[in-house]
Every structure is written in C-alpha cells, then in structure tokens.
Amino acid sequence: xxxxxxxxxxxxxxxxxxxxxxxxxxxxxxxxxxxxxxxxxxxxxxxxxxxxxxxxxxxxxxxxxxxxxxxxxxxxxxxxxxxxxxxxxxxxxxxxxxxxxxxxxxxxxxxxxxxxxxxxxxxxxxxxxxxxxxxxxxxxxxxxxxxxxxxxxxxxxxxxxxxxxxxxxxxxxxxxxxxxxxxxxxxxxxxxxxxxxxxxxxxxxxxxxxxxxxxxxxxxxxxxxxxxxxxxxxxxxxxxxxxxxxxxxxx
Numbered sequence: 001x002x003x004x005x006x007x008x009x010x011x012x013x014x015x016x017x018x019x020x021x022x023x024x025x026x027x028x029x030x031x032x033x034x035x036x037x038x039x040x041x042x043x044x045x046x047x048x049x050x051x052x053x054x055x056x057x058x059x060x061x062x063x064x065x066x067x068x069x070x071x072x073x074x075x076x077x078x079x080x081x082x083x084x085x086x087x088x089x090x091x092x093x094x095x096x097x098x099x100x101x102x103x104x105x106x107x108x109x110x111x112x113x114x115x116x117x118x119x120x121x122x123x124x125x126x127x128x129x130x131x132x133x134x135x136x137x138x139x140x141x142x143x144x145x146x147x148x149x150x151x152x153x154x155x156x157x158x159x160x161x162x163x164x165x166x167x168x169x170x171x172x173x174x175x176x177x178x179x180x181x182x183x184x185x186x187x188x189x190x191x192x193x194x195x196x197x198x199x200x201x202x203x204x205x206x207x208x209x210x211x212x213x214x215x216x217x218x219x220x221x222x223x224x225x226x227x228x229x230x231x232x233x234x235x236x237x238x239x240x241x242x243x244x245x246x247x248x249x250x251x
Contacts, residue, residue: 011098012152015098016147031112039119043120053120055117060174066111066170070107073159073163077160081156100156100159101146105142107163115132133235137228137231141225157205168191176188193240195236196237
C-alpha cells in the first residue's frame, strides 16, 4: 500500500504542476476575491438605478449545464470510490481520481455564477451569509483536496455525495424556474432536507480515518472538513427551522 501511495504521490505532483489553477493558491484566492467584489460591490452599484434583469432563459440553460456536469462528476467519481479494492473508510488515491477532484474544483467555480444571477435580478435576500459562506468554503476545500493527494482520497466521498445532492437541487431549480407556479415548488423543503442529510453523512464518514491508523490522510484537512460539516449543519439547520418550522407555527 505504501508503494502504491508513493507512486501516485509522484503522479499527483506532476498533475498539480501542470495546471495553472493548482500550482499556487493565488488563482483560486483571486477568483474568490473577484466573486465577493462582483456580488457585494460592482453588481449592486451597477444595478442601483436599473430594473432587475429577466434571466429566465439564461438560468434555465445554466441549470441544465449544472445537471449535466454534476451527473458527469458522479459518473466518473463513483468508480473511484471502489478502485483498487479500496475500503470505504480509507481510499487509496489513483490517477483517475485526481481528474475527478480537479473537475469538481472547476464545477465549484462555475457554481459562483449563481450568486451573480441573484444580484442581477436584485434578489438580495437570496445572497445570504449561508449562501456566500458555503460557496467560498467549498471552493477553498476543493482546491486543497486537488493539490493534496492525501486529501483527494477522502474527498471523493464528499464529491460524490455533494454532486448527487446538486444534481437533485438543480433539477428542482430548473423545474421551478421553468414554471414558478408548478407543484414542484413544494419540493423546496425536501431539497433542504437532502442538503442537511448530506452533511450528516459526511460528518460521520469524516470520523473514520481518524480511527484507522493505516489511512494516508492529511489529518488537519480532515479536521477542517469535519468542522465545516458541523458549521453547515448548524447554518442549514437554522435556515430549515426559520423557514419551515417557525413559519408553520406562525401560520
């Protein structure tokens, strides 16, 4: 196992060195800062005296793109969970896995466009702390998983679960954008429940490598991912309580 890991460690280093987005953290840091600048400064100032944009067709195309890309990530990522007879608790990275993790990073960059749509449509209530924090942290964690072979192995489980959830989520977004008055609007609560369940799953799965001595893991990154799952459970849980449980009581 050690020999296999050393082999892929060399492949991983070459893989990272050959990609502009991975060689240093500066491109991802720059994209993050540009995202925050556009969403909180540039677009609001630009839209101050303008009517909200009507982006129905653009949003529909974007949702279809997300559905296809998330399906592709799951399609390419699930086989890597079982490659080389790996254990669910302790995956051994391989060359194909590196590409899956990298494609997931690119997908998280594309995810940022969604916030821009909200800003252009002046739906500022949707640009919440939860929304922005989630995008920024997932992008950051995806970068660290892409450049750290030990993290890539563990990340494949999160990537598959998260991409499955996003596949469902963007199916809902497409249906609700296509017909805002359709019966599918009622599925919003279900989508939030699915999002919460994914973080519970990842929270439990992240515990496993901490108790398995032969895992080739970057423990600080595991703990960071674990802490983020806890934060997401708290934030999504608060959103769920405020928007569904308390609203029901008020009615």
